[in-house]
Amino acid sequence: MPNMKETRVIHIDPEHINTNAIREAAAVLRAGGLVAFPTETVYGLGANALDAEAVAGIFTAKERPAHDPLIVHLAETRWLERVVRFVPALAWELAERFWPGPLTLVLPRGPQIPLIVTAGGDTVAVRVPADPIAQELLRVANLPVAAPSANRFGCLSPTCAEDVLADLAGRIDLVLAAGATRVGVESTVLSLVTLVPTILRPGGVSREALSAVLGEVAVCAKPIGDKEMALSPGTLSQHYAPSARLILYQGQGTTLLKAMCQEAMLQHESGKRVGLLLAQEDLPFFSGLPLILRAAGPLARLDLVAQSLFPTLRALDRAAVDLILARDFGIAGLGLAIRDRLTRAAGGRVVHVEGSLAKFTCGD
Ligand code: TXA
Ligand code: MG
Numbered sequence: 001m002p003n004m005k006e007t008r009v010i011h012i013d014p015e016h017i018n019t020n021a022i023r024e025a026a027a028v029l030r031a032g033g034l035v036a037f038p039t040e041t042v043y044g045l046g047a048n049a050l051d052a053e054a055v056a057g058i059f060t061a062k063e064r065p066a067h068d069p070l071i072v073h074l075a076e077t078r079w080l081e082r083v084v085r086f087v088p089a090l091a092w093e094l095a096e097r098f099w100p101g102p103l104t105l106v107l108p109r110g111p112q113i114p115l116i117v118t119a120g121g122d123t124v125a126v127r128v129p130a131d132p133i134a135q136e137l138l139r140v141a142n143l144p145v146a147a148p149s150a151n152r153f154g155c156l157s158p159t160c161a162e163d164v165l166a167d168l169a170g171r172i173d174l175v176l177a178a179g180a181t182r183v184g185v186e187s188t189v190l191s192l193v194t195l196v197p198t199i200l201r202p203g204g205v206s207r208e209a210l211s212a213v214l215g216e217v218a219v220c221a222k223p224i225g226d227k228e229m230a231l232s233p234g235t236l237s238q239h240y241a242p243s244a245r246l247i248l249y250q251g252q253g254t255t256l257l258k259a260m261c262q263e264a265m266l267q268h269e270s271g272k273r274v275g276l277l278l279a280q281e282d283l284p285f286f287s288g289l290p291l292i293l294r295a296a297g298p299l300a301r302l303d304l305v306a307q308s309l310f311p312t313l314r315a316l317d318r319a320a321v322d323l324i325l326a327r328d329f330g331i332a333g334l335g336l337a338i339r340d341r342l343t344r345a346a347g348g349r350v351v352h353v354e355g356s357l358a359k360f361t362c363g364d
Pocket of ligand 2: 157
């Protein structure tokens with residue numbers, strides 16, 4: 001349990017960024033402190049990436065295992081040379097197309113970056129965030145900033161300052177509070193040190209968008225056993241999890257909804273409070289039933305589904321459900337990232353509904 005300290009909260013209007021607030025936050029970072037700040041994906045918990053002791057504070061505050069490396073945030077693409085041993089031509093090309101934005105590149109670690117940042121590895125993950133507050137903070141601090149999502153390890157990522165405080169109040173120095181994040185799921189982590197560029201974690205930049213630039217792109221984000229060392233440890237099988245047990249349902253149309261409905265009612269009859277995470281258009285199918293319904297957004301607007309994915313899971317937790325049945329949103333575009341987060345929230349408990357058959361895989 002980390003030492004308790006006073007956590008200050010400074011509210012910032014992203015439309016009119018208060019430069020004094022940014023200067024204060026930058027001073028905390030330069031002095032080795034911990035600052036939570038908004039990015040376009042989720043809130044990050046930042047420390048000076050060049051200061052091993054400051055970075056150690058992140059691991060303590062989050063209760064994050066030391067084998068899980070951090071992403072280093074840069075104000076601009078040119079800063080790559082401050083943190084990376086050498087920059088492959090492909091990295092400049094991807095940066096040109098996707099930065100600032102929700103793409104993280106795994107590159108050879110520069111000697112300036114202490115090993116605690118990379119969990120002892122020879123590679124470092126880097127990105128230029130698109131949020132104007134994050135950019136100002138990085139620019140004014142004039143430091144590369146190591147920042148994981150600002151939640152306790154294994155829990156849901158924070159999409160607003162209140163989420164950060166719920167997990168980390170008393171453990172960090174400062175929160176820059178600026179409302180809800182736009183993308184809602186974390187960045188896509190792409191390794192450029194593999195033979196073929198490889199997505200280690202699907203996220204805010206889609207596989208299709210990367211393929212358009214790269215041609216071939218591999219996806220390697222399979223859930224793995226918790227005790228194994230992961231290629232990307234954020235891909236542990238149970239992660240991004242709400243408190244309630246969650247089961248993910250994959251399948252098509254009303255067959256999928258029928259299977260969810262049947263299981264939900266069975267669980268309800270056995271005395272459980274059951275929550276459903278649905279698409280907007282699914283709601284009428286379940287109306288009038290004694291179930292807690294939450295829609296993340298319409299099927300045709302996966303950007304909205306991604307944006308409200310974590311808030312919807314939090315809302316179900318707040319509704320004190322015992323069990324969450326979540327529908328799948330496919331794998332096109334942001335669907336892949338949504339499926340990834342829900343699969344991990346489910347700890348691998350996935351039901352594949354085909355025809356009238358529901359087949360449980362990797363279940364417990
Ligand atoms: O959108 C985001 O990426 C957010 C915001 C704050 O930037 N950050 C974030 O950080 O999600 P975190 O620490 O929660 O997730 C970072 C992921 C983890 O899965 C980690 O294992 C992976 O990136 N990662 C970091 N460095 C790596 C490296 N050198 N090689 C492979 N994977 C790495
Ligand atoms: Mg995280």
